[in-house]
Amino acid sequence: MPLSASPTASDSFSLGTFKRIVLAAVLAGSVAGVALTAVQGMQVVPLILQAEVYEAAAPDAAQAPEAARPHEHAEAQPAAHEHEDDHHHDANAWQPEDGVERTAYTALANISLGVGFALLLIACISLRDRPTTWRSGLLWGLGGYLTFFVAPSLGLPPEVPGTAGAALGDRQLWWAGTAACTAGGLALLSFARGGIRWAGLALLALPHLIGAPQPVVHSSTAPQELARAFVFATAIANAAFWLCLGACAGHFYKKAA
Template sequence: MFNRIVATAAGAGIVAGLLLTGVQHLQVTPLIRTAETYEAAAQAAPAAAQAHEHADEHEHAHEHEHAGAQEHEQAAASAHEHGGEEHRHGGWEPAPGGERLFYTILANISMAVGYALLLAAALTLRGKPVDWRGGLLWGGAAYLVFFVAPALGLPPELPGTEAAPVVARQSWWIATAGATAAALALLAWGRHWGLKVAALALVVTPHLVGAPQPAVHGAVAPAALAREFIVASAVANAAFWLALGALTGWLHARLDRTN
C-alpha cells in the first residue's frame, strides 16, 4: 500500500508539476516580469534623488575640499548601491533564464508530489474504487480548498505589493484550507442536517475573522496588471489541480489492478 501511494504520487506529481510550469511560463511569468520592472523603477527613484542631492552638495562644496568630497561621494554611492541590491533581492535568488526555470520546475514538482501524496493517501483510506473521473472530482475539491478559499482573503500578489507579515498570512491560509477541507467532507459524507450547518459555519468563519492585512495598502504595479495576475494564477492552479487529481486517480486505479 505504501509503495502504491508513493508511486502514484511520484508519477502524478512530476507530470502535473511540469504542466504547471508550462502554464505559468505562458500566462503567469510574463506578468511577474512586468511587475518586477515597475518594482525596480520604484526602487531606483529614491537612489536617483539621493544621487542628485549629493551632486548639488558637491557643486557647492569648497574647491580645496573637492578631492575629499568626491571620495566621500563615491563611497556613499557604492554603499547605497550595495544596500539597494540587498533590498531588491533580499539575498540570493536564481538568475533569469535557464537557472530560474530550473528552480521553478524543481519547486513545482516538489510541491506537486507533496500534494499528490495527500490525494493518494486520501483515496487509499477512502477504500473505494476510483478512476480518473473520480480523481478529477478530488482535484476540483482540492482546488477549492488550497486555492479558491484562501484566495478570497489573500489573492495572489505581484512583486512590489504591500502585504501583512508572513507568519500571520501563513497561519490564516492554513486555518482557511483546513476549515474548507473539513466543510467539504461534512457536506459530502455527513448525513445529519446539523453537520451541513456546521460545514457552512466552517466555510464562512475564516472570512468573517478576516485575512491579515498590511498596515498600509499599496502596490507599484497598475491595478489592471494585478487583476490580470489573479485571473492567470486562478487558471494555472485550476489546470494544475484538475490534472493532478485525474492523474492521481488514474495511476491509483492502474496500480491497484496491477497489484
C-alpha cells in the same frame, strides 16, 4: 525462547498500499508539476517579470515600513498562492538567472510541491476505499483547488511583486486555518450524514467571518490592470494544476493496484 512474529496479511497489505500511494504520488505530482510550469511560463511568469520592472523602478520600496513593505513572490506556487518573502534581499545574494535556469528551478519546485500534494490527495482517496478513476480523481482535484487556492484567495488574493502585505506570520496562520476549515467543511458536506453535514457550511464561512489580515496601507508598485491580470492568470494556473493532479492521482492509483 519467544518465537519471532511472522509477517501477517495485514502487514503486507499495509506495506503494499503504502508503496502504491507513493508510486502514484510521484507520477501524478511529476506530471502536474510539469503542466503547472508550462502554464506559468505562458501566463504567470511574464506578468511577474513586468511587475518586477515596476518594483525595481520604485526607489522608496526598500524604505517602506515592515507592515506595508512590498514582498517578493515566487513563481505561482499553487497551494496556496504566490509565496512571499518578508526579508530584505541582499543584492549579492544568489538567485537563478532568467531563462532556462529559472525555469528549471521553478519546475523542480513545482514537481516537489506536486508530489507533496499528491501524497495528501491519494492518502484521502485510499481512506475512502472506493473504486477510483481519472474522472473521480477530477473531483478530488477540484476539492483541492477550492481548499488550497479559491477559499484562501477570497481573503488573500494572489499579489504581484511590489504589493504591500500584512505581516507574513499572520497571513500564513490565516491561510492555514482557512485551508483546514475549507477541507473540513467540504468533507462534512460530501461524506457526512444527517444534520451534522450542515456544520460544514459554518466551517466554510468561519475564516471569512474572522477576516484575513490586511496591511496598514494598501499599495502596489504595479498598475491595477497588471495586478488583476495576475490574479486571473494565477487562478487558471492553479486550476490546471489541481485538475491535472486529481486526474493523474486517480489514474495512477488505479494502475498501481
